[in-house]
Amino acid sequence: MTRFGIFVPQGWRMDLVGIGDPVEQWEAMTAVAKAADAGSWDSIWLYDHFHTVPRPSTETTFECWTATAALARDTRRVNIGQMVGCNGYRNPALYAKISSTVDVASNGRLYAGIGAGWYEHEWKAYGYEWPELKDRMGAFREAVEIVVGMWTQDEYQFSGKYYSVDKPINEPKGVRQPHPSLWIGGGGEKVTLKLVAQYGNAANVGGGDPATITDKLAILKQHCQTVGRNYDEIIKSTNLNVFPLDAGDDPKAATEKARGGIDFDEFAANTVIAGEDEIASRVDAALSAGADYIIFYVPGVAHDLDLVARAEAVARRFG
Template sequence: MKIGVFLPQGWRMDLADIRDPVEKYETMSRCANEAEQAGFDALFLYDHFHTVPTPQLEAVFECWTSLAALARDTSTIRLGQMVTCNSYRPPSLLAKMASCIDVMSRGRLILGIGAGWYQHEYEAYGYEYPETPDRLRMLRESLQVIKAMWTEDEATFDGRFYKLRGAINEPKPVQKPHPPIWIGGGGEKVTLKLVAQHGDACNFNADVATVRHKLEVLREHCATVGRDYDSVLKTLEFYTILGDKREVDRVVADHARRTGQDESYIRSWHPLHGDAERIAEIIHEYAELGITYFIVNVPNAAEGGVFSRFAAEVFPRLGLEAGVKQA
């Protein structure tokens, strides 16, 4: 089992109490180093430009430029996106960016990718927002383009949406044959089939019953395309608040004040909250399904000390050791 963590980045208004944008980034960097020292396997960023649930005049740090900086601010923790939006960059450019960050981080990059969904953001930034079937077809082609750019001397591709003509991508990634590709989303007809065909990992954010069903669908797709089901890393992301009821109430109220959101909306993010025993118990429920990688999102991480506490209290209940790099 491995545990990763989302950094405060601004997307969920988690840096709103910090006015100076330079200090906002310094907080991100401090949290990254705290997570590394606490023994988390990887840090993850969202790939969004506007806050949720509604766009606010609040800083949101761009995913890939931030990862490039964090690659140099850290030394051992892996670096991922959950997930990068396929539509925001041509896949050839994305492959180039990913290669460079894998080199800059000495082989620590995870490429998380999805078809994209935040329509308001697309339109605000001038991106066309294709219908869902086309976004998924674009994702399918992108996965092929990215792998070609990572593994071929001169990549050529002739697709409906993307074309390459002898594209050279140097430097190649440090990781061989290439950095792991995590495909986000649980669409049963297309997305999970893409995982079986092209992905190294799937990612879910759902209750136990739903995840159980999605994994069965993935198993069927793997059988159809001749993929070893056990070779796919199964991952889950979840929002959590560690503490007793009083502490949970404080964090929720503080986040509501900071963001102007209803407490009921904030609580809906956090099905996994409570003391360390409770959190570990729910993680074990998912682990019994075959989930072996968990990514936690803690709304008050910018306060400092939150990742260290999670590692100290929860890791031992999962058979992990706080402060030790996960093997």
């Protein structure tokens, strides 16, 4: 059975525009999380970003880990993840401590996402040094090792080029065994996918594109063979941006609130705006390419909870 997740409206993709009060914006996010929790979704997801896309704006973007912790207490069943946590925004020892705490707060429902990071504007705006790619990836490699070490060992020590830790006390280490579920996002072939093979419970690749999914998973499989990891035990996830239309809907009119002021053509370039059959065919193509876990981003759910149910109707076809 294919499992499905859905993003909550956090603001990063301009998906809270039109809701003026910050408390109402938060409640719109929570409402989607609760609707997913009441349904058959396996997970809910947040982005780890500070400024909106496709362009930075003064619109709301709720902080990822604060929201993760709060939603852990607003829900009872669904897993809660980040797609994905940016390594550059938190020291990895702090990340290990935060994620362990949230895993307990959620009673073992955390999907702890981590990646190297890419949004240069945010890094600089918040005062983080923007390293060259080789240094971002080098730091990311060390960070994953530290996080897993702190999740699994007492008196853990690490001394590297970018980070060092000296017996940090990380108690409790979490609830899920043998450690919180680690989702490593990105398709980097030399570092990221190798880290998935070594440490990850799940990968996230391809952005729903079947050709990319196939290529990246073939490389992941090679890395698994090299390090002696069972490829089949790793979750292979991919993201799809979808807007489920009802029969007879005019796409421009139906997506007006969901677009948050973004031009329709720009919006449509990154979103499958279609009925259930077409969206299901996109899911099927991703699964045929090797994915086994689908995460939907559904713009507009902050304004219309029925979109959660429409997207779930697609997911149920693969149950």
